[in-house]
Amino acid sequence: MNRQTTLILLIFLLAIGTCAQPWGRACEASFTYIQDQGDHLIVNFTNTSTGDITDFFWDFGDGSSVHGEDPSHAFPSPGIYTVCLTVSNNDTLNPCLDSTCQEVRVDVLPQYDIGGLLFAGDYPINNPLNTGDTAFAYLYRFEEANLVPVDSIYFDTLGYFWFTGVTEGKYFIKTGLMESSSRFTQFLPSYHGDCLQWTDADTLFVDQNFYNVQIRMVQGKPMPEGTGSIQGILKIEHTNGGTTPLEQGQLVLADAAGIPYFCSFSGSEGAFQFNQIPQGEYKIFSEYTGRFSQTIDLVLDEQTPNADSLELKIYAAVQGVDEMPASDAVTVLLFPNPVLSLLKIQISLKHPEEVELILYDHLGQQIKNTGWRFPAGKFQQEIDLTDLPPAIYLISIQDINSGWRISRKIVKK
Numbered sequence: 001m002n003r004q005t006t007l008i009l010l011i012f013l014l015a016i017g018t019c020a021q022p023w024g025r026a027c028e029a030s031f032t033y034i035q036d037q038g039d040h041l042i043v044n045f046t047n048t049s050t051g052d053i054t055d056f057f058w059d060f061g062d063g064s065s066v067h068g069e070d071p072s073h074a075f076p077s078p079g080i081y082t083v084c085l086t087v088s089n090n091d092t093l094n095p096c097l098d099s100t101c102q103e104v105r106v107d108v109l110p111q112y113d114i115g116g117l118l119f120a121g122d123y124p125i126n127n128p129l130n131t132g133d134t135a136f137a138y139l140y141r142f143e144e145a146n147l148v149p150v151d152s153i154y155f156d157t158l159g160y161f162w163f164t165g166v167t168e169g170k171y172f173i174k175t176g177l178m179e180s181s182s183r184f185t186q187f188l189p190s191y192h193g194d195c196l197q198w199t200d201a202d203t204l205f206v207d208q209n210f211y212n213v214q215i216r217m218v219q220g221k222p223m224p225e226g227t228g229s230i231q232g233i234l235k236i237e238h239t240n241g242g243t244t245p246l247e248q249g250q251l252v253l254a255d256a257a258g259i260p261y262f263c264s265f266s267g268s269e270g271a272f273q274f275n276q277i278p279q280g281e282y283k284i285f286s287e288y289t290g291r292f293s294q295t296i297d298l299v300l301d302e303q304t305p306n307a308d309s310l311e312l313k314i315y316a317a318v319q320g321v322d323e324m325p326a327s328d329a330v331t332v333l334l335f336p337n338p339v340l341s342l343l344k345i346q347i348s349l350k351h352p353e354e355v356e357l358i359l360y361d362h363l364g365q366q367i368k369n370t371g372w373r374f375p376a377g378k379f380q381q382e383i384d385l386t387d388l389p390p391a392i393y394l395i396s397i398q399d400i401n402s403g404w405r406i407s408r409k410i411v412k413k
Contacts, residue, residue: 027051027096029087033104034143036072040109040167044072047085051096054089061104075106112206114139114163116213118175120187124159125177132182136189137161140172140289147172147198147290154178171204174289175215176263185262187217189250189287194218196252196260198289199335199344202378220262221255226278228300232310234266234286243313245270249286251312256281256297263287272312279305288314292336330404332397338411341386345397348378353399357383360394367393371400388412 029049036042047056047069059065060073061081075081084101117124118135125133139151150171155161161175176189193202194216204210234251235243249266253274266272274284279300286293294313300306330353333346347355352375359368367388372381390412398405 027053027087027089027098029085029098029100031083031085031100031102033083033102035106035109035167039074041077041106042072042074043104043106044070045083045085046070047087049085049087049098051087051098052089052091052094053087053096054091055087057086057088059084059086078106078108080105109167111165111167113209113211114166114171114173114204114206114213115211116161116173116215118155118159118161119214119216120177120183121219125181125183126156127158127160134178134181135159135161135175136178137163137173137175138289139163139166140174142170142172142203149289166206168207171206172198172201172289173204173213173215174198174201176217179265185220187219188252188260188263190215190217197287200380203333203346203348205348218260221259223261224278225276226300228277228279228305229273229275229308230277230282230284230298230300230306230310231271231273231308232284232296232312234270234272234312234314236288236291236314237316241316246314249288249314251284251286253277254283254285256283258283284310284312286312286314291315330399332406334395334408334410337408338413339385340413341384343383343385343395343410344380345383346378346380347374347397349374349376351376354401356398356400358396359383360396361391385412 027049028051031045031047031049033043033045036044045058055067056069057065057067058071060075061083062075064073066073081104082101083104084099086099088097089095120131120133125131125135134154134156137153137155138149140147141150151163153161153163173192174189177184177187188196190196191198191201192204192213192215193200195201196218204213230253234246234249236246236249237243247266247268247270249270250263251266251272252260252263254260264272264274277300279302281299283295283297285295292315294315296310296312298307331348335344345357354371354373356371357369358366361367368383393410393412394407395410396405396407
């Protein structure tokens with residue numbers, strides 16, 4: 001065999017190997033989708049393909065197509081459409097090409113109403129007497145492991161709030177008093193579940209009308225008047241690592257144990273301040289639904305009666321709410337992920353269960369093992385991961401009797 005023949009044969013074998021055994025260079029097409037909550041003929045597609053991909057071609061099955069990674073498409077009418085995604089790259093040495101198709105059902109989704117009362121102490125605001133309060137209510141929906149705001153209202157009549165046109169799903173509700181309210185400094189904005197922070201809130205599973213949701217605002221700890229002040233800038237971090245000032249962001253002033261006094265909202269260019277503060281130890285943090293805030297610890301004393309030039313940061317969006325359905329009778333939420341210290345586990349059960357949790361390291365060795373007995377209902381537990389080194393871990397949650405099991409990787413910062 002001469003040299004030229006050998007070279008041709010080698011090129012031929014390499015070509016066969018490239019097609020038959022991509023060795024990780026191939027791409028695999030896949031996608032998920034969800035109907036838009038505002039216009040149900042619009043479907044939002046999310047590319048979940050893997051591989052070295054430079055082109056995404058979508059055929060929506062209604063005569064239209066588009067190039068793009070995560071398109072939204074308005075279908076002409078309700079129905080079932082075969083949607084195909086073709087992924088490829090322009091690498092002539094390591095080409096890849098793959099397609100996948102799914103039947104996408106575009107339905108006119110049923111809509112529901114959510115209504116309820118906002119309490120300040122023992123009574124709803126302005127009910128039975130006018131207390132001079134005006135409130136806001138925000139509605140957030142669980143979508144793709146994130147909390148997305150879907151509606152907001154302002155109300156004062158008898159303390160009753162009302163959302164209409166809500167589609168089936170899982171939601172958070174946050175309510176609070178406007179700064180113009182007479183009791184703004186006495187009560188802090190709170191979530192369904194009567195709590196201050198979104199990580200402790202109750203999830204509202206909407207598959208029917210709800211007219212009796214009740215939210216009791218967290219009452220602030222009384223504070224004597226002082227002469228000190230606290231000032232700073234509230235900033236929000238972006239996924240690219242940059243930060244920008246956040247206007248109308250909620251800030252909470254608390255004592256050294258984290259018990260809140262009152263809240264404030266940042267103004268122009270993210271500026272915030274707390275005035276007439278007595279000497280003592282304090283914590284300042286922000287409450288931003290779906291994200292996590294830095295906490296600043298400080299002391300006001302005779303040598304340092306004022307604190308200024310503070311910079312408080314809300315961290316970039318994280319995969320903060322991870323929903324994992326184990327069966328029709330069980331729903332598990334894990335947050336935050338990545339986690340710094342406390343991993344919160346929210347479990348909703350339709351039947352009594354004996355639940356076991358096991359935490360593994362990357363070598364498969366057990367690090368933690370704990371268990372609980374729950375009746376039917378919704379429960380929240382915490383796992384302290386403070387002492388674990390930063391790494392990727394596997395968490396397994398299972399029922400000892402009925403046999404369901406879920407597993408999820410978590411990142412320890």
